Amino acid sequence: MKPGRLLLVCLIVTVFAGPALAADNAKCLMCHGAPGLSKRLPDGSVISLHIDDQAFRQSVHGARLCTDCHIDMRGQTFPHKRSAVPVKCSGCHFMGNPMGAPNIGPMTEYADSVHGRAVKRGDKDAPRCKNCHGEHDIRAHTDPRSSIYRANIPDTCGKCHSDAGMARKHKIPVKRPYQLYEKSVHGKAVSGQGLIAAAVCTDCHGGHTIKAAADPMSTVNKKHIPGTCGRCHKKILEEYKKSIHGRAVAQGVKDAPVCTNCHGEHGIERPTEPGSSVYPTHVVATCSKCHESAGVQKRFGLPAHRLKTYIGSYHGVANKFGETTVANCATCHGSHGILPSSDPHSMTNKRNLPRTCGKCHPGAGENFAKGSVHLEPSEKRDKGVYWVRIFYTVFIVGLIGSFALYILLDIFSRVRKRGGRAR
Numbered sequence: 007m008k009p010g011r012l013l014l015v016c017l018i019v020t021v022f023a024g025p026a027l028a029a030d031n032a033k034c035l036m037c038h039g040a041p042g043l044s045k046r047l048p049d050g051s052v053i054s055l056h057i058d059d060q061a062f063r064q065s066v067h068g069a070r071l072c073t074d075c076h077i078d079m080r081g082q083t084f085p086h087k088r089s090a091v092p093v094k095c096s097g098c099h100f101m102g103n104p105m106g107a108p109n110i111g112p113m114t115e116y117a118d119s120v121h122g123r124a125v126k127r128g129d130k131d132a133p134r135c136k137n138c139h140g141e142h143d144i145r146a147h148t149d150p151r152s153s154i155y156r157a158n159i160p161d162t163c164g165k166c167h168s169d170a171g172m173a174r175k176h177k178i179p180v181k182r183p184y185q186l187y188e189k190s191v192h193g194k195a196v197s198g199q200g201l202i203a204a205a206v207c208t209d210c211h212g213g214h215t216i217k218a219a220a221d222p223m224s225t226v227n228k229k230h231i232p233g234t235c236g237r238c239h240k241k242i243l244e245e246y247k248k249s250i251h252g253r254a255v256a257q258g259v260k261d262a263p264v265c266t267n268c269h270g271e272h273g274i275e276r277p278t279e280p281g282s283s284v285y286p287t288h289v290v291a292t293c294s295k296c297h298e299s300a301g302v303q304k305r306f307g308l309p310a311h312r313l314k315t316y317i318g319s320y321h322g323v324a325n326k327f328g329e330t331t332v333a334n335c336a337t338c339h340g341s342h343g344i345l346p347s348s349d350p351h352s353m354t355n356k357r358n359l360p361r362t363c364g365k366c367h368p369g370a371g372e373n374f375a376k377g378s379v380h381l382e383p384s385e386k387r388d389k390g391v392y393w394v395r396i397f398y399t400v401f402i403v404g405l406i407g408s409f410a411l412y413i414l415l416d417i418f419s420r421v422r423k424r425g426g427r428a429r
């Protein structure tokens with residue numbers, strides 16, 4: 007027999023001659039490589055059992071045996087028994103494994119995450135490894151075709167977190183973070199411009215370590231939010247940490263704002279976008295959420311009527327009518343470095359007011375700023391202003407009153423004169 011033919015016979019024998027050991031991938035693919043191979047489930051639905059050989063070979067596990075993962079298929083004869091053992095990624099991805107399977111915590115961290123715990127409880131909706139990574143087409147996070155490549159992560163999480171029904175069922179407070187995120191400055195930068203340095207879900211939440219926001223260990227727990235955003239927005243974090251708000255949060259004051267109280271979470275927009283919570287005409291409402299709260303004012307001894315006095319000012323009226331060039335809370339107080347006016351570094355400290363007002367009122371001197379902000383004078387405080395105002399009011403009322411009286415008298419005398427003539 008010619009050597010070629012011998013080889014062919016051997017092949018045929020090994021493959022078809024009776025029960026043969028399921029040893030390598032080619033054998034499995036004889037059946038599973040056929041695009042039509044499928045199976046009908048008891049509920050009538052049909053699932054594909056086709057494995058795309060090429061996609062598998064290009065995956066990170068392309069050099070693995072099918073039976074490395076499907077361990078119950080080892081030594082099976084064909085047709086094989088139903089596969090009963092679910093694939094365990096932990097068979098290789100454990101700390102110090104000899105295969106060199108990377109493991110920066112996926113196994114240990116995942117188990118303790120909100121998803122891992124839900125899976126342990128038997129929750130069918132929570133993601134197992136394969137829901138985020140795939141099965142036979144798993145690729146490294148550096149590969150643009152991977153489900154965990156930065157630009158693809160929002161879609162990977164969004165498979166589940168775009169479904170409000172799922173969120174309601176699991177009592178997740180944020181119903182559709184995916185849709186909000188896609189329209190945010192971060193989402194548009196990533197999907198629109200391919201700027202993968204902008205934040206994706208896992209930058210704020212972690213990948214395998216994800217925890218509910220209420221969990222003190224969560225990266226999105228109020229206490230940790232400044233650090234989470236500040237990993238990328240470093241300069242702003244530095245400024246914020248020194249502010250009255252930043253210091254209060256560091257001391258555990260729950261009423262003080264972190265980044266997301268002013269900017270939102272998933273829907274963050276540029277301050278120049280009219281929809282942004284920090285757009286010039288929206289800043290007033292954003293600060294007032296807290297500063298108009300009687301509880302906050304009382305707890306921290308803060309002065310009241312900031313909003314009322316602002317709205318009563320020239321700036322406030324113009325701002326209300328959509329004028330973006332006038333002063334709002336943040337143009338006078340700052341945004342990230344806000345300090346009480348008693349602090350010499352504060353933008354609203356008396357010494358610094360000429361500079362603060364001078365940004366828009368060139369040549370504003372010390373007198374310009376005096377007594378003209380948040381003014382609600384009383385007899386005790388701002389005595390001068392109080393009496394000047396009283397005088398002003400009496401004077402103006404008197405002036406207008408005498409003017410009106412004058413006109414009345416004039417009309418009266420004219421009528422009388424006319425009446426006299428008619429007689």
Ligand code: HEC
Nearest residue numbers: 028033034036037038045055072073076079084085088089
């Ligand atoms: C002779 C054809 C054939 C060969 C060779 C074969 N399979 Fe299968 N495989 C099937 C069929 C048919 C089913 C569906 C069985 C059923 O109806 O439950 C199946 C089912 C499976 C399933 C379970 C799918 C599920 O959800 O029930 C796995 C996993 C599997 N095969 C893996 C392998 C592996 C690994 C190999 C190689 C070691 C292999 N198969 C070789 C025909 C084959």
Ligand code: HEC
Nearest residue numbers: 031034035038054055057067070071072075092093136141
């Ligand atoms: C890195 C591990 C891994 C390798 C290697 C692997 N599989 Fe799978 N396979 C999975 C996972 C995960 C599932 C999903 C079912 C589960 O979780 O047990 C699966 C499911 C399947 C199924 C059921 C249908 C489906 O797509 O869900 C078949 C058939 C199958 N594998 C065949 C193969 C064949 C044939 C090979 C070799 C060419 C192979 N697998 C290699 C991990 C692997």
Ligand code: HEC
Nearest residue numbers: 095099108110112113116133134135138147154208213214
């Ligand atoms: C909720 C989605 C999700 C789940 C569930 C998940 N992963 Fe990941 N995984 C990711 C993301 C996203 C990355 C990319 C790195 C990152 O951002 O943390 C990643 C990275 C990895 C890496 C690469 C780590 C490295 O350092 O190169 C491995 C390995 C991995 N995951 C394995 C697993 C295993 C095993 C499981 C199941 C125990 C699992 N993952 C569950 C989302 C997930």
Ligand code: HEC
Nearest residue numbers: 066074075094095097098105106107108135139145146147
């Ligand atoms: C048989 C051992 C084995 C099993 C089982 C296994 N892996 Fe892997 N995995 C590896 C090895 C080895 C590598 C490294 C491949 C390389 O870098 O060439 C790897 C790489 C990876 C990577 C790429 C990491 C990166 O650089 O971003 C991910 C993701 C991954 N595996 C996820 C999984 C998931 C999910 C499962 C379960 C469905 C799984 N693995 C099951 C051995 C395994």
Ligand code: HEC
Nearest residue numbers: 120124131132133137162163166176178179207211217218
């Ligand atoms: C397969 C669906 C699925 C995928 C994919 C998924 N999740 Fe989840 N996620 C869930 C379910 C279900 C829960 C609720 C778990 C529970 O009941 O405790 C959850 C919970 C959460 C929570 C905590 C919510 C709360 O209040 O309990 C966060 C945060 C979260 N997921 C973020 C992510 C991120 C980020 C990704 C992508 C890296 C992701 N998820 C991928 C299904 C998914």
Ligand code: HEC
Nearest residue numbers: 160163167179180183184187205206207210218219226271
């Ligand atoms: C820029 C940071 C950031 C990005 C990007 C981000 N999130 Fe969030 N996410 C947060 C913060 C902060 C919270 C906490 C909100 C709160 O305290 O009410 C949160 C809350 C959540 C919750 C509810 C958790 C809970 O326990 O209340 C889910 C689910 C969630 N995010 C999913 C996602 C998904 C999915 C993506 C990607 C599409 C994503 N997030 C992108 C910062 C982010």
Ligand code: HEC
Nearest residue numbers: 191195203204205209234235238265266269274275276277
């Ligand atoms: C992974 C890094 C990263 C994280 C984490 C991150 N950001 Fe960003 N952010 C960026 C990048 C990059 C841009 C610029 C996008 C662009 O210009 O298109 C940006 C843009 C912004 C903008 C608009 C800036 C402008 O000039 O208009 C705001 C506001 C913002 N981020 C707030 C936040 C907040 C609040 C958090 C935390 C909840 C956060 N970011 C977390 C990277 C990040």
Ligand code: HEC
Nearest residue numbers: 232235236239242243246263264265268277284289336341
């Ligand atoms: C008290 C409210 C408030 C808090 C807290 C806050 N911001 Fe801002 N932020 C603003 C306002 C108002 C603007 C727009 C005016 C400006 O640019 O200063 C702004 C602008 C920005 C911008 C775009 C403009 C720029 O300077 O690059 C980024 C990015 C930003 N904030 C990130 C953050 C981050 C990160 C944190 C948390 C460490 C944070 N902010 C905390 C109110 C706040």
Ligand code: HEC
Nearest residue numbers: 250254261262263267292293296306335336339344345346
């Ligand atoms: C989430 C609620 C919250 C938001 C939003 C908020 N603040 Fe505050 N702010 C506080 C609390 C609470 C304090 C008191 C902190 C302390 O004394 O420990 C404070 C303190 C201050 C102080 C110092 C008061 C003093 O006399 O010590 C100024 C000024 C201030 N905020 C201005 C602003 C401005 C301007 C904005 C909008 C850009 C803003 N705040 C947004 C809660 C908030």
Ligand code: HEC
Nearest residue numbers: 290293297312313316333334335338345346347354379380
């Ligand atoms: C035109 C500049 C300007 C605008 C606009 C402005 N403030 Fe002020 N604010 C000041 C100055 C100056 C002081 C200190 C003197 C005083 O109390 O009148 C001050 C005082 C305060 C204080 C008392 C704590 C302290 O530092 O003395 C709070 C709280 C405050 N402002 C909040 C707000 C809020 C909230 C808004 C928006 C509704 C706002 N301010 C708008 C200039 C401004």
Ligand code: HEC
Nearest residue numbers: 320321331332333337338359362363365366374375378379
């Ligand atoms: C962000 C820019 C901006 C800042 C900062 C600012 N203003 Fe104004 N202010 C305006 C604009 C614009 C007008 C409209 C009239 C104009 O153009 O002079 C105005 C009008 C006024 C008016 C009434 C009209 C007039 O010109 O007499 C007074 C009073 C005033 N500002 C006082 C102040 C004081 C005091 C400060 C500092 C505590 C201040 N402003 C900070 C932009 C600003």
